[in-house]
Amino acid sequence: MSGRAFLDSDVVHAFRQSPAAIASAFVALVLILSGVLAPWLAPHDPTDLATLSLLDSFKPPWPAAKAEWVNLFGTDSQGRDMLSAIMYGMRVSLLVGFCSVAIAVTLGILIGLTAGYLGGAPDTILMRIADVQLTFPAILTALMINGIAGAALPRTMRDSMQVPVIILSIGISLWPGIARTVRGSTLVERDKEYVLAARVIGATSWRIMLRHVLPNVLGPVLVLATLGLGLAVLTEATLSFLGVGLPPTRPSLGTLIRYGNDFLFSGQWWVTIFPGITLVLMVLSINLLGDWLRDALNPRLR
Amino acid sequence: MTPLLDVRDLIVDFPTRRGVLRAIDRVSFDIAPGEVLGFVGESGAGKSLTGAAIVGLLTWPGRIAGGSVHLTGERIDTLRPDRMRRIRGRRIGTIFQDPLTTLNPLLRIGHQLTETMLTHLDLTATEARRRAVVWLERVGIPDAPRRIESWPHEFSGGQRQRVVIALALCAEPDLVIADEPTTALDVSVQAQIITLLKTLTRENGTAVMLITHDMGVIAETADRVAVMYAGRIAEIGPVAAVIRHPAHPYTDGLMGSIPTVKHKAERLRQIDGSMPRLDAIPAGCAFHPRCARAFDRCLIDRPGLLAAGATQAACWLHAPEAPHG
Amino acid sequence: MFAFAASRLLQAIPVLLTVGLISFALFAFVGDPVTILLGQDHTEAQRLEMVHRLGLDQPFFIQFAYYIWAALHGEFGISYRLAQPVSRLIAERLPATLELASAASILAIAIGVPMGVYTGIHRERWSSRLFMAVSLIGVSLPAFLVGILLILLFAVSLEWLPSFGRGTVVPLTSWWTTGFATWSGVRALILPAVTLGLFQMTLILRLVRAEMLEVLRTDYIRFARARGLTDRSIHFGHALKNTLVPVITIIGLQFGGLVAFSLVTETVFQWPGMGLLLVQSVAVADIPVMSACLLLIALVFLTINLIVDLLYFVVDPRLRASRDP
Numbered sequence: 001m002s003g004r005a006f007l008d009s010d011v012v013h014a015f016r017q018s019p020a021a022i023a024s025a026f027v028a029l030v031l032i033l034s035g036v037l038a039p040w041l042a043p044h045d046p047t048d049l050a051t052l053s054l055l056d057s058f059k060p061p062w063p064a065a066k067a068e069w070v071n072l073f074g075t076d077s078q079g080r081d082m083l084s085a086i087m088y089g090m091r092v093s094l095l096v097g098f099c100s101v102a103i104a105v106t107l108g109i110l111i112g113l114t115a116g117y118l119g120g121a122p123d124t125i126l127m128r129i130a131d132v133q134l135t136f137p138a139i140l141t142a143l144m145i146n147g148i149a150g151a152a153l154p155r156t157m158r159d160s161m162q163v164p165v166i167i168l169s170i171g172i173s174l175w176p177g178i179a180r181t182v183r184g185s186t187l188v189e190r191d192k193e194y195v196l197a198a199r200v201i202g203a204t205s206w207r208i209m210l211r212h213v214l215p216n217v218l219g220p221v222l223v224l225a226t227l228g229l230g231l232a233v234l235t236e237a238t239l240s241f242l243g244v245g246l247p248p249t250r251p252s253l254g255t256l257i258r259y260g261n262d263f264l265f266s267g268q269w270w271v272t273i274f275p276g277i278t279l280v281l282m283v284l285s286i287n288l289l290g291d292w293l294r295d296a297l298n299p300r301l302r
Numbered sequence: 303m304t305p306l307l308d309v310r311d312l313i314v315d316f317p318t319r320r321g322v323l324r325a326i327d328r329v330s331f332d333i334a335p336g337e338v339l340g341f342v343g344e345s346g347a348g349k350s351l352t353g354a355a356i357v358g359l360l361t362w363p364g365r366i367a368g369g370s371v372h373l374t375g376e377r378i379d380t381l382r383p384d385r386m387r388r389i390r391g392r393r394i395g396t397i398f399q400d401p402l403t404t405l406n407p408l409l410r411i412g413h414q415l416t417e418t419m420l421t422h423l424d425l426t427a428t429e430a431r432r433r434a435v436v437w438l439e440r441v442g443i444p445d446a447p448r449r450i451e452s453w454p455h456e457f458s459g460g461q462r463q464r465v466v467i468a469l470a471l472c473a474e475p476d477l478v479i480a481d482e483p484t485t486a487l488d489v490s491v492q493a494q495i496i497t498l499l500k501t502l503t504r505e506n507g508t509a510v511m512l513i514t515h516d517m518g519v520i521a522e523t524a525d526r527v528a529v530m531y532a533g534r535i536a537e538i539g540p541v542a543a544v545i546r547h548p549a550h551p552y553t554d555g556l557m558g559s560i561p562t563v564k565h566k567a568e569r570l571r572q573i574d575g576s577m578p579r580l581d582a583i584p585a586g587c588a589f590h591p592r593c594a595r596a597f598d599r600c601l602i603d604r605p606g607l608l609a610a611g612a613t614q615a616a617c618w619l620h621a622p623e624a625p626h627g
Numbered sequence: 628m629f630a631f632a633a634s635r636l637l638q639a640i641p642v643l644l645t646v647g648l649i650s651f652a653l654f655a656f657v658g659d660p661v662t663i664l665l666g667q668d669h670t671e672a673q674r675l676e677m678v679h680r681l682g683l684d685q686p687f688f689i690q691f692a693y694y695i696w697a698a699l700h701g702e703f704g705i706s707y708r709l710a711q712p713v714s715r716l717i718a719e720r721l722p723a724t725l726e727l728a729s730a731a732s733i734l735a736i737a738i739g740v741p742m743g744v745y746t747g748i749h750r751e752r753w754s755s756r757l758f759m760a761v762s763l764i765g766v767s768l769p770a771f772l773v774g775i776l777l778i779l780l781f782a783v784s785l786e787w788l789p790s791f792g793r794g795t796v797v798p799l800t801s802w803w804t805t806g807f808a809t810w811s812g813v814r815a816l817i818l819p820a821v822t823l824g825l826f827q828m829t830l831i832l833r834l835v836r837a838e839m840l841e842v843l844r845t846d847y848i849r850f851a852r853a854r855g856l857t858d859r860s861i862h863f864g865h866a867l868k869n870t871l872v873p874v875i876t877i878i879g880l881q882f883g884g885l886v887a888f889s890l891v892t893e894t895v896f897q898w899p900g901m902g903l904l905l906v907q908s909v910a911v912a913d914i915p916v917m918s919a920c921l922l923l924i925a926l927v928f929l930t931i932n933l934i935v936d937l938l939y940f941v942v943d944p945r946l947r948a949s950r951d952p
């Protein structure tokens with residue numbers, strides 16, 4: 001698969017043929033847009049404490065008896081509009097998701113190229129690390145890195161550094177899959193004649209490798225990145241739910257679910273269920289899109 | 303006398319997205335008790351499918367779309383699955399091509415043998431075990447009492463096919479369908495396996511439907527032979543007659559492609575072209591595009607089996623009014 | 628087999644030492660244990676005394692050796708958060724986690740394997756399609772949402788089952804307390820076990836189904852059918868056994884998933900086990916507990932891998948032959 005091929009008409013054609021792909025792309029797009037554009041679209045600004053009133057707290061979602069349709073999904077314990085909170089929460093979840101995938105892709109490409117190109121001991125060591133890490137679930141790796149970073153950072157910096165720490169720990173937990181794909185492709189390219197020729201004339205074959213390997217792995221890496229985005233969003237939500245993720249000052253979907261969880265027994269189910277449904281929809285649509293993309297780019301699989 | 307197996311106008315279809323493929327088209331033949339009927343033809347001619355259809359083991363989506371199969375007078379192609387299961391193994395045994403893949407790798411040989419016998423015969427476990435040892439001895443496995451505890455991977459390819467033969471015969475069926483029993487084996491052991499099969503079935507009076515693409519095996523083993531082409535029987539008759547005086551131009555071509563001792567110097571003849579794909583079988587006689595002696599009727603009418611000397615051939619050359627030449 | 632087990636044990640030692648080094652590095656260099664133990668207000672003399680007591684003035688490898696020596700004796704230092712020996716904390720929490728994990732695994736295997744076999748054999752039935760659709764939801768739902776939904780349904784709405792804690796536990800030894808002995812303990816176990824087992828169950832179901840479909844296509848299953856063996860014997864005696872090797876592998880590999888999901892499950896249900904301990908320790912950077920958990924997880928991981936390897940030997944005779952002279 002060449003670099004251009006994954007955007008050519010075949011994939012576009014296959015996309016138009018698949019209702020599941022169109023539906024999941026539509027859902028993912030709506031959710032991503034409403035998250036990204038939350039400051040402009042959301043009915044309220046949940047971070048603006050001045051507009052909150054405890055009198056508005058725990059309004060049930062529309063169309064219940066006391067509900068106003070303005071608060072479509074009801075309000076939380078502090079009178080915050082849940083719809084707005086969810087939109088802002090998605091924004092945070094997506095920020096963490098996209099940034100950690102970017103880190104994972106960068107790390108994966110660099111490490112995969114290095115391992116594949118150098119071969120020998122560096123290759124063995126790097127891939128051994130990748131193997132071991134692959135047997136641990138991302139959540140466990142991210143949790144450990146997060147915990148270590150928390151202990152290493154001075155107490156005063158912990159809150160302000162929490163978002164970068166989460167991004168970094170999720171990013172590190174996702175690199176092995178990408179690195180292995182890139183390494184495999186590098187091994188194939190490395191022994192091709194143009195690379196040998198380039199070496200003979202003394203050109204730095206690193207740059208040549210980068211230029212030739214990258215187009216070849218773009219398709220698979222795009223698939224892994226899409227599936228990785230789903231996993232990253234889920235990992236962040238899980239960490240935040242466990243209380244070791246994002247600080248309450250920047251609530252993500254996972255944080256919302258965690259706080260809502262406390263009100264489950266007092267009957268305010270909507271405070272936790274709506275962010276939960278949003279999370280499931282988001283992860284499911286991204287995963288279905290990634291699955292479809294994998295099949296479309298590689299017809300031999302399945 | 304009722305034949306042991308009587309197949310009439312058997313049709314096997316494979317429904318696919320692009321339409322129904324007819325893999326077997328009105329095939330009729332019978333097998334007498336103790337008789338060895340050979341089936342020859344190129345791969346894809348429908349030999350193995352005919353065998354699979356008889357024992358009700360067509361792979362999905364293949365199905366019997368017409369015709370009938372009778373075993374000693376009883377119709378078996380319409381039996382309920384559970385009744386058919388009792389016929390498989392007990393009345394009709396089957397031997398498959400590749401002995402490396404036909405034995406379950408995780409079960410001991412003895413277990414596979416006794417399980418088969420206990421399923422069909424009214425035996426005690428001890429008696430089944432004793433018979434399993436006897437069967438291993440009969441198929442020529444040395445040190446049978448000990449080998450019965452062995453796993454399939456501990457046998458060589460030829461030995462495994464011997465075990466497969468024991469498994470196919472151990473419930474004492476009246477008919478064995480041997481589907482290319484030697485194709486996957488070393489040339490050096492092929493003859494031994496054929497001899498073994500011949501001896502054992504003769505001792506037990508078992509009839510054999512021997513599917514192969516090797517005319518040599520047919521010549522030395524079979525009583526009669528059926529030649530298949532594009533899902534139809536082209537010619538059927540006593541082996542000697544079919545070999546010496548082939549009545550169908552396709553059979554003639556097949557015989558021409560067998561090297562003989564007499565005509566060493568002569569170049570082997572070859573039939574031009576190849577067998578049509580299932581979705582492109584020509585009208586009339588399926589062989590006519592490749593037949594040097596085809597005439598106008600062959601393009602339109604499909605010939606049934608016609609008497610042609612000692613054999614029967616599906617060829618208009620043998621119609622009473624046909625132009626002889 | 629014993630030689631193989633011994634060689635695998637030897638291979639595990641460097642891995643354990645590496646993990647030990649990482650967990651020691653965590654223990655010794657991350658954060659400032661002296662400040663954490665003494666608080667902000669302490670004299671220089673107190674500091675030096677503490678440094679000496681913790682052995683921080685020793686060379687690196689001496690410290691590491693001490694650490695490993697202590698770990699071998701079950702000593703992992705004092706928890707910063709709870710000011711108790713880590714070993715005692717773990718001993719108190721371990722039974723809860725083991726009981727939860729084993730209940731979840733038994734549930735997952737006891738339901739997942741039969742349902743996988745069923746959907747593999749009857750893949751066209753609507754009930755199979757229903758199982759598959761439900762299992763897709765099971766795979767897609769995050770574990771904590773499953774827990775929340777179960778609590779909402781069975782604890783809040785129906786009020787059938789408790790939503791947190793272990794119920795009444797009975798001490799078996801000085802530190803092992805079991806929830807299996809009382810009705811309230813068993814009731815408390817149900818929701819967490821379902822939450823933890825659901826993902827594994829769906830995974831096992833899908834895997835067994837895929838393997839069944841694969842195995843049912845093999846020649847030896849066709850041959851078993853051709854011998855007229857009963858469906859029951861073919862499905863359970865012949866096919867299921869051949870699906871076991873990959874299934875055991877995945878169940879073993881999924882152990883990591885079990886650990887990860889037990890963190891989540893224990894947090895949702897406030898289950899007083901290792902997972903909750905680890906999460907609470909990470910939240911406040913309780914390094915000694917974290918490093919001990921890291922070592923323990925690695926140890927259990929290696930043990931599970933060893934068990935998986937040994938199970939291969941039990942299942943597959945070909946491995947016994949090739950690796951054990």
